[in-house]
Amino acid sequence: MYSQIATLAFVGVEARAVEVQVRITPGNPAFHIVGLADKAVAESRERVRNALHSVGLGLPYKHLTVNLAPADLPKEGSHYDLAIVIGLLVAMGVISPEAVSGYAAIGELALDGSIRAVPGALPAAIGANALGKGLICPEPCGPEAAWAGENVDVLAAPHLLSLVNHFKGLLTLPRPKPSLERSDKPLPDLKDVRGQESAKRALEVAAAGGHNLLMVGPPGSGKSMLAARLPSILPPLTPEEMLEVSMVHSLAGELMGGKLCIDRPFRAPHHSASMAALVGGGSRPKPGEASLAHLGVLFLDELPEYQPNVLDALRQPLETGEIVVARANHRILYPARIQLIAAMNPCKCGGGPGMTCRRGPRCASEYQARVSGPMMDRVDLHIEVPAVTAADLVLPAATEGSREVRTRVIAARDRQRARLAAKGAKGVRTNAELTGQLLDEFAAPDAAGQTLLRQAAETMKLSARGYHRVLRVARTLADLDACDDVGRLHIAEALSYRGEALRERSVA
Ligand SMILES: Nc1ncnc2c1ncn2[C@@H]1O[C@H](COP(=O)(O)OP(=O)(O)OP(=O)(O)O)[C@@H](O)[C@H]1O
Ligand SMILES: [Mg+2]
Secondary structure, three states, X not given: XXXXXXXXXXXXOEEEEEEXXXXXXXXXXXXXXXXXXXXXXXXXXXXXXXXXXXOOOOOOOOXXXXXXXXXXXXXXXXXXXXXXXXXXXXXXXXOOHHHHOOEEEOXXXXXXXXXXXXXXXXXXXXXXXXXXXXXXXXXXXXXXXXXXXOOOOEEEEOEHHHHHHHHHOOOOOOOOOXXXXXXXXXXXXXXXXXXXXXXXXXXXXHHHHOOOEEEEOOOOOOHHHHHHOOHHHOOXXXXXXXXXHHHHHHHOOOOHHHOEEOOXXXXXXXXXXOHHHHHOEOOOOEOOHHHHOOOOEEEEEOHHHOOHHHHHOOHHHHHHOEEEEEOOOOEEEEXXXXXXXXXXXXXXXXXXXXOOXXXXXXHHHHHHOXXXXXXXXXXXXXXXXXXXXXXXXXXXXXOOOHHHHHHHHHHHHHHHHHXXXXXXXXXXXXXXXXXXXXXXXXXXXXXXHHHHHHHHHHHOOOOHHHHHHHHHHHHHHHHHXXXXXXOHHHHHHHHHOXXXXXXXXXXX
């Protein structure tokens, strides 16, 4: 007796087709699973045996072989249980092969036959659809899988028994409804920040152009406070972006109740984070914080406190927007198009107001050297956040809050989107991602701006990267002003966000 059913293996966010083949032959009673299965898959035998027992079925007293094809693709995780048990049920003649031929299945079995949630239902449903099949998944994963499209047949079963009854026509499992995750708690508002006008402006520019931002300032100056307010001024995700973000969160098992992410991600991993936690990978590969921040913000507070090698691992994703995790025999790709927001004190001792560091300028230079030059080079906006004075704190709250700033940010992003769409540029969403030809074309300053930039490049000894950084930021400043052309003022402001001047000052 032979049967086969489709399931999926996750390689990054991609779901690859896997066929579960089951053969029951006369011979010594045995149950083998072959096909490069890891320990979780091998242990599936016991879960399958017990789950079948719980619905009143026993494994045949014969030789059972389960093959997961293709045999050279590693199979990791517990989500193969459901396909294996369905394959066995078909081979045992409990379910007809035609009933399941149009489906791929993922899910973990509990010993009592209930089907437990597994990560990756959304990419699995999209993958199954690409194979021209529907998806059988655990009930809690149903709302998530339903986002793959209205035409995708999703069967979300709570228990093995309900699945068997569905296929026998004794019960109909309802189609799950897609639902959205909307956080109810209000986001912290920019109104709470007194003074710090230039830092707020830089935050607005960063949000408008998707630029990386570094804030340097003494303890208590409000850096963490400002960063926490960035989500409140970021534009909402488009429906396609929601799906993209949710795919990654689904793989990490972070979609709460199977609801799609609607808010832009904001991830703030602690500085003790390991390489695997930040960029992904590990013994059972999972997306890291950088991928979970895809299309959103990765906030690294106390930047020099991160392990230097962990920080340097972010260099490649900051440039390419994706993370490649190399495994022994294959590569895994996770998306990581992130906006990096970092905060740090000028020196290890903090460097607060009225405080002179006893160790002198060496303290600052040593502390800052913990962040490599190439890493700093990837940050478009470097700003100083000075300590707030008591006079600032007693000021009445600013009249302008996050809502007004967000309106301007959205308008600036719309201009960028329209310009890129008119050009037919694919894969570029913000000014921060402009390179080469596109940057030359969109950010070319007018005559006065050109002159200023040329002078500045000579006197400030701008590197090629620094030069392009100024152009990108100037383009965003022009977008915030609703200007088609990049003018002298935009170049001048963009030049003020250069890091070199800042570093020289703190070292001197
Ligand atoms: N501009 C400000 N307006 C209102 N409150 C402020 C401001 N700056 C700082 N505060 C107050 O100071 C507290 C500390 O700020 P925050 O934690 O953001 O400082 P920080 O710059 O991140 O310091 P550290 O370098 O020690 O991490 C805030 O929780 C807030 O109560
Ligand atoms: Mg802080």
